[in-house]
Amino acid sequence: MRIALWKPALLVAVVLAVCIYDGAPAKAHHAFGSEFDANAPVLLKGKIAKIEWINPHTWIHVEITKADGAKETWMVEGGSPNTLLRRGANKNTFPEGTDVVVDGYQARDHNERRANARNVTFPDGRKLFLGMTGTGAPDPEAFDAGKAKTLNDTDKDKDKEKKQ
Amino acid sequence: MTIQQILEWIESTHLSLAIREGGLPYPVLGGVHLLAIAWFGGVLLASDLRLLGWLMPQRRFSDLWYQFQPWKRIGFVVVVSTGLLLAWAEPVRLWGSPNFWIKMTLFALVGVHAWVFHASVYGQPEKMDAGVTSRAKLAAVLSLALWSGMVLTGRLIAFDDSFEPKIPDVTPVTSHADGH
Amino acid sequence: MPIEFYRWLVNSPWSHLLNSSEWVFPVVQTLHFIGFALSIGTIAIVDFRLLGLGMKRQSAADLAADLEPWTRLGIAVMLITGPLMFSTDAVAYHYNPSFQFKMVCLAFALLFHFTLRRWAVRSDAPPVAAGLVAVMSLLLWAGVVAGGRMIAFI
Numbered sequence: 001m002r003i004a005l006w007k008p009a010l011l012v013a014v015v016l017a018v019c020i021y022d023g024a025p026a027k028a029h030h031a032f033g034s035e036f037d038a039n040a041p042v043l044l045k046g047k048i049a050k051i052e053w054i055n056p057h058t059w060i061h062v063e064i065t066k067a068d069g070a071k072e073t074w075m076v077e078g079g080s081p082n083t084l085l086r087r088g089a090n091k092n093t094f095p096e097g098t099d100v101v102v103d104g105y106q107a108r109d110h111n112e113r114r115a116n117a118r119n120v121t122f123p124d125g126r127k128l129f130l131g132m133t134g135t136g137a138p139d140p141e142a143f144d145a146g147k148a149k150t151l152n153d154t155d156k157d158k159d160k161e162k163k164q
Numbered sequence: 165m166t167i168q169q170i171l172e173w174i175e176s177t178h179l180s181l182a183i184r185e186g187g188l189p190y191p192v193l194g195g196v197h198l199l200a201i202a203w204f205g206g207v208l209l210a211s212d213l214r215l216l217g218w219l220m221p222q223r224r225f226s227d228l229w230y231q232f233q234p235w236k237r238i239g240f241v242v243v244v245s246t247g248l249l250l251a252w253a254e255p256v257r258l259w260g261s262p263n264f265w266i267k268m269t270l271f272a273l274v275g276v277h278a279w280v281f282h283a284s285v286y287g288q289p290e291k292m293d294a295g296v297t298s299r300a301k302l303a304a305v306l307s308l309a310l311w312s313g314m315v316l317t318g319r320l321i322a323f324d325d326s327f328e329p330k331i332p333d334v335t336p337v338t339s340h341a342d343g344h
Numbered sequence: 345m346p347i348e349f350y351r352w353l354v355n356s357p358w359s360h361l362l363n364s365s366e367w368v369f370p371v372v373q374t375l376h377f378i379g380f381a382l383s384i385g386t387i388a389i390v391d392f393r394l395l396g397l398g399m400k401r402q403s404a405a406d407l408a409a410d411l412e413p414w415t416r417l418g419i420a421v422m423l424i425t426g427p428l429m430f431s432t433d434a435v436a437y438h439y440n441p442s443f444q445f446k447m448v449c450l451a452f453a454l455l456f457h458f459t460l461r462r463w464a465v466r467s468d469a470p471p472v473a474a475g476l477v478a479v480m481s482l483l484l485w486a487g488v489v490a491g492g493r494m495i496a497f498i
Binding site: 190191194195198199201202203204205206207208209210213219220223227231234235312315316319320 | 370371373374377378380381382384385386388389392398399400401402410411414486489490492493494496497
């Protein structure tokens with residue numbers, strides 16, 4: 001049976017063309033490395049502004065206060081509801097207004113106020129791992145707190161502590 | 165009633181909440197949708213590859229076609245119903261999703277494709293027994309392209325940017341300058 | 345496998361390729377889906393035939409012989425696209441229990457496919473044996489797909 005090569009070639013070309021048309025606008029979350037920057041750890045200290053308890057990813061919006069007093073809200077991506085439920089969290093674990101510390105990795109576009117969360121620490125010291133194993137987030141052991149960019153004004157915090 | 169109101173009503177239903185916020189329903193529906201894609205996609209691939217003369221060329225096209233039909237139908241029903249349920253979970257987001265609309269356009273084109281090629285190919289499969297026409301081969305190539313496109317854009321729906329503003333728009337929690 | 349192996353995969357050129365751009369990974373993943381439609385789809389057609397459901401104008405042996413090249417092509421596509429995607433996050437993936445479950449199912453599914461099932465298909469096994477083999481095959485491959493889906497949710 002002779003196989004005319006142009007036939008499979010045409011087929012592959014058509015399928016690939018259909019796949020590739022969708023170039024720039026689409027962002028694929030579905031590989032940590034293509035969405036978030038493993039070399040840009042961030043530390044967010046602020047209040048929970050909003051929790052989006054939805055599939056496929058939960059989102060926690062954290063409002064931080066910057067040096068000049070301006071407020072900035074970041075959105076941090078957590079695991080799916082199922083992932084968090086298995087760790088003992090639920091929709092009500094993140095009430096608005098709660099002071100939290102979130103560590104994670106910033107989006108590749110550093111202009112975006114978006115990050116992939118690793119841990120959230122609550123006022124009572126409880127720590128919850130928000131990440132999803134299998135999304136490509138870096139080695140759980142590898143988070144370098146020393147390198148993390150703290151996005152709040154820590155000097156201001158120290159002043160407050162002194163006053164108290 | 166505006167579209168927005170209808171979509172928001174859908175999102176407020178128990179069914180929608182259960183899938184959107186629940187632990188297992190969303191991934192399970194997704195898994196069944198995937199299995200149905202394997203099933204329906206497999207039969208479709210077999211059918212199109214037969215038209216191209218690459219799969220089971222020694223068997224009569226009409227023979228295979230009639231045997232594939234019930235399986236195609238079952239697979240199609242499962243794919244579409246799981247798809248509908250997944251859509252029921254987040255209609256507001258899907259409405260604003262470019263990938264969703266491209267996928268639906270491709271789906272509509274699938275209907276157009278069936279209509280265009282009905283007389284010459286699918287309506288009378290016995291016609292292909294004597295020899296598969298080039299028109300039929302074109303139909304097969306287009307079918308493969310359309311369905312591959314649907315799989316790709318379907319995958320991209322869950323991960324596109326459309327529902328996540330880069331600058332989150334949330335009312336400030338605090339109103340005091342010192343942050344407390 | 346030592347952790348260094350997985351780290352090496354994460355830092356491999358192909359891993360960087362998939363991570364560098366927004367669309368490479370989803371295209372590879374879509375090829376993964378088309379690959380399993382081809383492989384698991386054709387496997388399922390034969391399995392259902394073993395169960396006496398559908399495609400009855402051919403014997404299971406004939407059907408399997410006709411479809412086997414395509415099943416293998418599908419498996420080849422999976423075994424290329426899978427490790428490519430795995431490489432992008434090898435360290436995290438290998439810890440993931442759902443991924444581990446998937447790999448166990450895959451190993452058994454492949455082993456089963458090329459041994460017991462092959463025998464059952466070619467030797468025109470009696471209906472009960474054929475049925476059991478078919479159910480086992482379907483369950484193992486369904487486990488692979490389900491395990492794959494749940495990776496992101498565990």
